[in-house]
Amino acid sequence: MAITFARLMSMRLTLLSGAARPLAYTARTAIYDPHLDTLFDYSHLDGDYACGDIIVPEGHPLAFKKLSVFAASLDAAEWSKVRTALEERERLPQVGLSLVVALPPDDELWLHEAAELMQRIVTAPPRSNEVAIHWAIHEAIINRHGHAWYALRTFDAEGNAGHKLRDFMVHHRSTAAGADIVEGVDWPSLTWEVQQTLFEELGLDLVVDPIAPVPGKHSSPVVYVNGTIHNERSRERVARARERAHAANVEAIRKSPARLVETLLRGRSTLRTLELERLCARFFDHPADRAANVERILMDDDVVTLADNGAEKPRYLTTRRIHALTTQAAELIDNSSEDQITTITAADRVSLVCRIAERYHASNHPGGPLILGHALSDCQDIAVALATDAPAFGTIDMAVTGSDDLLGIGRERDLALRPGRLVIVPRCDRIDDQRLARLLLEANKRKVQLILGHDQSSAHGVVDRHLAVYASDRMGATSERYGRNDIERLLRAGLVRLAVEAMVDCGLLSFGEFRDRGADDPSQFVTCQDRRRINALAETIQRERVRAKALEPPEQLTTLRGTLGLSVGEWIVTTQACEDPLLAAGQFAPIVAIDRTNSTIRIMHDGKIKRIDLEAFAAIRSAATITIREACGLPADMRLAVELTDHRRTWAALLLVARRHEQAQLYVDPALARSTEELIDIARRSLPGALPHQRVMKPDPDAEISKFLPPIEAEDPFEPERFPEPRAAVPPPPRPIHLEERVRGTIASNVHASEGYRLLYHHVGPHNLNRGPNAARILGLCTSDLTVALIRFLAKLEPQRNRGEFDYYDMPPELPEHDPARWTLIEIQNAKYDLQTMAIAGSNWGFRPPLRPAPGAKLEL
Structure with a gap:
């Protein structure tokens, strides 16, 4: 199961190790440390090493791709700065940052998908593209997890180290009590969003386990006292902490359903019912207790269940208060003029700041502006650009949504929303739905003009923080036209209208039934979203290609799972990992020979001919029709036709075509949409982060039926x-x-x-x-x-x-x-x-x- 766990540690230079030792351990290899004249060899632990790589930024030496060179360069940069002996220093020099994150197990994500997920997580923090990063995945006894090592210095092409990056992962502020961390990467939220977005992109009906209402503490099972290890005391302490956390969470689930749902939302507007089921499964052992608590929450009068259009069972829920709050904010956006709310979206942060500054200067608004953001760092760029206008800036919590203490700080900074005062929110894409909704309503009440900025490169809005996308996609400027290379960025940012219009301009989609199945080209693949007809459609395509003499008649082979008809020249896809020959799940390969007597086939994979014994391994099928998940791993030069028949997979299908725009075409089923406007509306509703009013309020039929049926x-x-x-x-x-x-x-x-x-x-x-x-x-x-x-x-x-x-x-x-x-x-x-x-x-x-x-x-x- 996918969980949200991430831990970042500062690694320091010591007399026993620098970067070489932990990097050798993570990579399960041997690295020689020239400064300590020691070989750190952990190759005997390579049984759980799955994959890994080094991400080298532009301008860094290509030799950093070799782990020993990378580790030696990091250590050399720190040793060259040492002036006081390490044993005499109170604070040892930092040599890197170590990150460990939990990854979904192999029955949820294939290995190459987990590698993609890991790379997205490690490159998500700001400025991570400036430093070299080593990452690795371990298939341990417990859940699969990943390691990452961040360098703290930039290097030039010759390998010379520059200055350390300041305020890389966290921002410090000097106070009377010392240094205080005021901002930092919210790793639980980041890992949750990246994982959930990848699930949607692959078309998987999976959710990340929600953070518990009362999160527990992850204590070390070993306590060191006076140089002695006290395992018994620590084990009992951890066990008691677990039981206390379990009891507190059970009590939270059994109390007010509305309070529980709003706690789980954590600023979002909707929650998946599957997340609620996963929460109850974690804290209740008996299946009847799990079902009873889920039904009790769904049937509560203060909880609203929501269904997709045409769906029989609701898949989302929220509270009536949050539903009313976000609906009022959405109506305000729909009915506001440009004099009340102005939205500006741009491809990157620099362009966004320039456009907001131009819009502000063109408005000739009297008085200095008020700049609000999720954090103070969101306001700094535009505050510098408008420095001559003496702006006041702070966070939304200081101005509207925070505690009494934060609101008091806001009054000291003059962050009040006054009539006639212009308010700029330069990064509304970083603000959750509930906070942004309260800001919109408060600004409307105070007669305040708003300028909302949306950074497309942040890629938020698909699974959460959708209200900012709702405003930007509806009210953004329509004069700018986007090309093929912009479509993927727009879709990842949730800007569906701009993306679909660009796809229409580029001829990437058409409305009507898909008929050209590539009868004369076995290397054309069809993406089918309906698993019930994927095999039947593959047989139809196979017959058409045999009739067109693009394939030989199929050979019926006896396999471990029955009979399978395959032809020479046909492409196959693996649905599970194979050990002999070594094939990962989701691999594509053409058949070059078939031996019906021995039930074996030979395929061309990675430039080699490999033999598969179908009586020992039968987790393959024809690749004429594939799922969205499988199509994401298709070689880039293969032609792909994507059928869009399921409204829940609309965003995933659009993104798949956008990523392969040179070799892909989208065919929209007329029963789903017949025009661009209908497709835009359906695509907006297909996003998991869509607002409550974009879905249909519908009670859960399973919870309803339990009212009048006796307990089973x-x-x-x-x-x-x-x-x-x-x-x-x-x-x-x-x-x-x-x-x-x-x-x-x-x-x-x-x-x-x-x-x-x-x-x-x-x-x-x-x-x-x-x-x-x-x-x-x-x-x-x-x-x-x-x-x-x-x-x-x-x-x-x-x-x-x-x-x-x-x-x-x-x-x-x-x-x-x-x-x-x-x-x-x-x-x-x-x-x-x-x-x-x-x-x-x-x-x-x-x-x-x-x-x-x-x-x-x-x-x-």
Whole structure:
């Protein structure tokens, strides 16, 4: 599951290591450090290394692509500045910034997609294009995660180091108490947005797990006191912190639904129902408890559920207050004249500042302007450009939406919205929907003229911060025309109207049924959004190409999954990763030979001919029709025809064509849209961040039906009679928070497994003085490694992980969101069988004594 976790650390130069040591560890390789005359070799750990690379900015030496050169240059730049011995310095020099982020597992994203995601995350912070960055992905036992190393200096083409970048990731301000961090990269929000946007781009119905209403703290499992490691105390401390966080989140979910939804929104205007389901799945083990809490929240009078046009089930929700707030702001935008609200959009920040300054000088507005932004750094460029007009500038929280303390600071800075005062918001794309809506309504109330600036290069507005896009796309200037190279940028910024109009001008889309399926060209691919007809359409295309003699008649091959018809010259795509030959998922290759007798094919991939045994690996299919996700990995020189039949995939289909504008064409189904205006409207509504009034208010039919249907028993009605509830002789067993949801659900939803789990805790729990011998005896009776893990967890006998020198540098293993192992269905069923048999009287586990007849009772044979 995709989660939002990111941690940035400052790495310093020491007598034991600089950049060479951690970079060698991250890359799982060997790097020689000439300054320490030491070889750091971590190549023995390369079993979890998936991929990695070095991003070298323009103007840097190309030799930085070699990791040893990159590491040696970073260390040399810092050693050359050392004047005081390191052991005498209070603050060691910084040599780089280390970032670790959680990435979606391989069953959600293929490896090349995870690599694309990692590169987008590491290059998202401002000024990251000025420094060299090394990144790597590790496929660890816990969730897949990525590492990045940021250089803090720029280099010229000869490799000479320049000055360090100041205010790179964070901005400092000197105060009486010392340096104070006033701004910085919001890594949780950044990773959430980048992941969710990539899911939409690939056409995947996935969501990132929402941040909990009461976020927990990720503590280190090791405590160092007086040079001694105290694991037991730390383990108990972490366990107590987890239980407290779990109890606080359960209480938040069970309280006011409206307050919970607004907490989860975190400034957005809508929330996906799937995010709510994921939240309840994290904190409730029993499936019935999860469903009941989701239905209770969706049925609350203060919660509004929203559906896409024509959809039967709502996919979004919000509160009535937020719905009314954003709707009023949208109506204000629709009905305002240019004298009230002016929107200016530009391709980059520099152009945007110039256009805003020109617009302000042309207005001849009396008095100095008021400049507001999400942060003070958003106001600095335009404040410098208008310095002669003595502008006042600050944040929106200081002027309208903040706490009493922030509003007091705003009064000191003269940030009041007064009638006749011109207010400039140079980066409205960085302001969330709720704050921007309140600013619009307050400005309208105070009769204040607004100038809203929108930076297209920020690429916000697709999954959140959509109100700024709503204003810019509707009210922006229409005189400027955009070309092919601008369309992708416009779509990523959410400016659908400008993008679609540019695509029409460039001839990239047409309205009507797609008929030219490339019968004479096997290298033309068709993107089909309906998975129910993708195989049937592929067979139709194959028959047409055989009829046109572009392909030979298909050979029927016996595979691991049945029969498969393939032709020589036809392209195939892998749907899973293959080890022999080595092929990643989503790879395209043409067939060069077929051996029907042995059920093998030979393909051309990466300039080599590779043989695939279909009786051992059958996760391939014809690439005549592909999904949007697969089409994103198609070679750039291949022709692509994109069918647009699903309104939910409109933005993804438009972006796919925009990225491949030289070799792609979009065909819009007439049942979906017949004109440019209709397509623009549908594309706007297809964005996940669309405003509530752009969707249809509709109750959830599943939640409605639960009102008049009796509750469904989660247990199998054919199971034996339940055991009576025993008296609580010992504390209840701890919640197995370290296990994945399927395991927790299996234990909680089956009464016999729950009873066996309770008896197991009574037998091996820490309160039992004989837990050691008891655990040693029953470990040999387990039929599943999962049962062994449960016993070790309850007895606190889990093996201590071998802590290495870079454990602080890796993904924290104590994260409750991470699964220490992804158990197979067979292991889960075997563990369920073990727990059920534990509750049987007289079983080999010895938890219950055998049933004995009462004295004087007669046994009937």
